[in-house]
Amino acid sequence: MLTYALLGAFVTILCFHKFCSGEIPPNYTFMHEATKAPKISYYDYIVIGGGTTGIPIATSLSQNYSVLLLERGASPYGNPNITNKANFGSYFSDNSPDSPSQRFVSVDGVVNARPRVLGGGTSINAGFYSHGEARFIKEAKLKDERLIIESYQWVEKVMVFKPVLTRWHSALEGALVEAGVAPENGFTYDHIIGTKVGGTIFDQDGTRHTAADLLQYANPKGLYLLLHATVHKLLFKTKGRSRPMAYGVVYEDASGRKHRAYLKGGRMDEIILSAGALGSPQLLMLSGIGPKDQLHTHNIKPVLYHPLIGQDMVDNPLNEIFIPSPIPVAQSLVDIVGITQSGNYIEAVEGVNLIGGTAFDYQGYSYEMGGFIFEKVNYPNSKGDMKLKNRNPADNPSVTFNYFKESNDLRKCVLGVKTILTAIESKAFSKFKYTNMTIQDILDLNVKMPTSFPVHANTSSSLEQYCKDNVKTIWHYHGGCQMGKVVNEDYKILGVNAVRVIDGSTLTNSPGTNPQASLLMLGRYMGVTILNKRLASDKSK
Numbered sequence: 001m002l003t004y005a006l007l008g009a010f011v012t013i014l015c016f017h018k019f020c021s022g023e024i025p026p027n028y029t030f031m032h033e034a035t036k037a038p039k040i041s042y043y044d045y046i047v048i049g050g051g052t053t054g055i056p057i058a059t060s061l062s063q064n065y066s067v068l069l070l071e072r073g074a075s076p077y078g079n080p081n082i083t084n085k086a087n088f089g090s091y092f093s094d095n096s097p098d099s100p101s102q103r104f105v106s107v108d109g110v111v112n113a114r115p116r117v118l119g120g121g122t123s124i125n126a127g128f129y130s131h132g133e134a135r136f137i138k139e140a141k142l143k144d145e146r147l148i149i150e151s152y153q154w155v156e157k158v159m160v161f162k163p164v165l166t167r168w169h170s171a172l173e174g175a176l177v178e179a180g181v182a183p184e185n186g187f188t189y190d191h192i193i194g195t196k197v198g199g200t201i202f203d204q205d206g207t208r209h210t211a212a213d214l215l216q217y218a219n220p221k222g223l224y225l226l227l228h229a230t231v232h233k234l235l236f237k238t239k240g241r242s243r244p245m246a247y248g249v250v251y252e253d254a255s256g257r258k259h260r261a262y263l264k265g266g267r268m269d270e271i272i273l274s275a276g277a278l279g280s281p282q283l284l285m286l287s288g289i290g291p292k293d294q295l296h297t298h299n300i301k302p303v304l305y306h307p308l309i310g311q312d313m314v315d316n317p318l319n320e321i322f323i324p325s326p327i328p329v330a331q332s333l334v335d336i337v338g339i340t341q342s343g344n345y346i347e348a349v350e351g352v353n354l355i356g357g358t359a360f361d362y363q364g365y366s367y368e369m370g371g372f373i374f375e376k377v378n379y380p381n382s383k384g385d386m387k388l389k390n391r392n393p394a395d396n397p398s399v400t401f402n403y404f405k406e407s408n409d410l411r412k413c414v415l416g417v418k419t420i421l422t423a424i425e426s427k428a429f430s431k432f433k434y435t436n437m438t439i440q441d442i443l444d445l446n447v448k449m450p451t452s453f454p455v456h457a458n459t460s461s462s463l464e465q466y467c468k469d470n471v472k473t474i475w476h477y478h479g480g481c482q483m484g485k486v487v488n489e490d491y492k493i494l495g496v497n498a499v500r501v502i503d504g505s506t507l508t509n510s511p512g513t514n515p516q517a518s519l520l521m522l523g524r525y526m527g528v529t530i531l532n533k534r535l536a537s538d539k540s541k
Helices: 004-014 054-061 134-139 145-159 167-178 211-217 276-286 292-297 407-424 439-447 463-469 516-540
Strands: 031-033 040-043 045-048 067-070 101-105 111-115 184-187 194-197 223-227 230-237 245-252 258-263 270-273 311-313 317-324 336-339 344-350 370-377 384-387 398-400 499-501
Touching: 040 067, 045 054, 045 245, 045 258, 054 067, 054 145, 054 211, 054 223, 054 516, 111 276, 145 211, 145 516, 167 184, 167 194, 167 336, 167 344, 167 370, 167 407, 230 258, 230 276, 245 270, 270 276, 276 384, 317 407, 317 439, 317 463, 344 407, 370 407, 407 439, 407 463, 439 463
Parallel strands: 031 223, 040 258, 045 067, 045 270, 067 223, 184 194, 270 499
Antiparallel strands: 101 111, 194 336, 230 245, 245 258, 311 384, 317 370, 336 344, 344 370, 384 398
């Protein structure tokens, strides 16, 4: 079996191979369609969700134990809509059951998306990579500083790159500093007040590198990865026990056949839920663990009443402004961020149809000649909840986020929009703004775009109203299985044996400016932690 040192060298060699640049897909001998799986199988660990945290966890555990990794979607490899930067966002309008992005609309009326593909959010996001702040490390109960650093590096060796800034992004970087988002911090992964260049999971050729690339690290004899494997429920033993104990899962393949996977029965065998902020609480409820009213409403046999599952759902509101440019721009996704003192993260894309609009929607302008600058409210106080719609795990649950219910969130949004408007009028950005176009003209252009509430409002009366009418998502929603309420410091579900939840559903706040770096690190950190504890236990026997 390969040691970690040998594995590191092995990956370095592999990355000179063409598949690390995305030219050809890797030959993962352990990856199969679920239709090829046996009807019954046994493992030391079962990981549900081949995404941002699930892949690092399963990969780490596979070094010494047998691991089943269940992913409901397809592989990202060979799909140019995923791998090619130029095609970013095309999947958001694809509502087919095979789309890597599953559309949902919150009760608030905001269109949103959840990943349905190997690699999870890293396969459909805008690629920005930035570490979480110290507050995240404290809230996530991560105490081994060395392992935190090593886990970030483990990710970064394989899938993170330094971007080359375009003229438009360079101008915006200067504009944000001019607008008071200072100092200019250059290129760094660290979370620092001011304006900085972060990492990206797109390489210089515009090829996306997802969490699936981390499967290079896996022990092929220890990992069994199934695609198009939709988990229907977890199985629990309750008879004669003070606490329910998980012992297996039921999953369905693409042809509709059901399979069962069981834990082998070892003392430290576990099921790890990494199905995301919607998927993990939804699956727990479908398995009989959740609020009493949800289980009764849908006639689900209760295993354990757990009132806080599905509660405290939070989505960081996004508000964007499209600025037409009098000169050509490139096509570029998020490469810089302004981290303000007031509680906003300001990012941008250029030459991208961020709203999925038609030529008519841009009112005589074009997304190819302009860019969107947007702000994300950090640590929003507004919270909602998640409820089941039915017992079909492939369907979206009902989720409410209550954007701007708390006045402080709206106050932060206004401050963020003001900072954007100041940056637009700066000297540094002047080449990319029409000289005869006032700030009011820009706001009026944006409120007439089809994604505003109400549609095609005629004018922007106030920045508070602009925030409410223009609210969108940055896809950083979280909660539903929160730390200290649903899981303990080891991510084990309170009141249940042999199940952990390790993903965005456990977060109190979205970490950093963009959560993917923190969640990738968390997956590796917890994978190594679980592995080391079990190895030590096995050695002491």
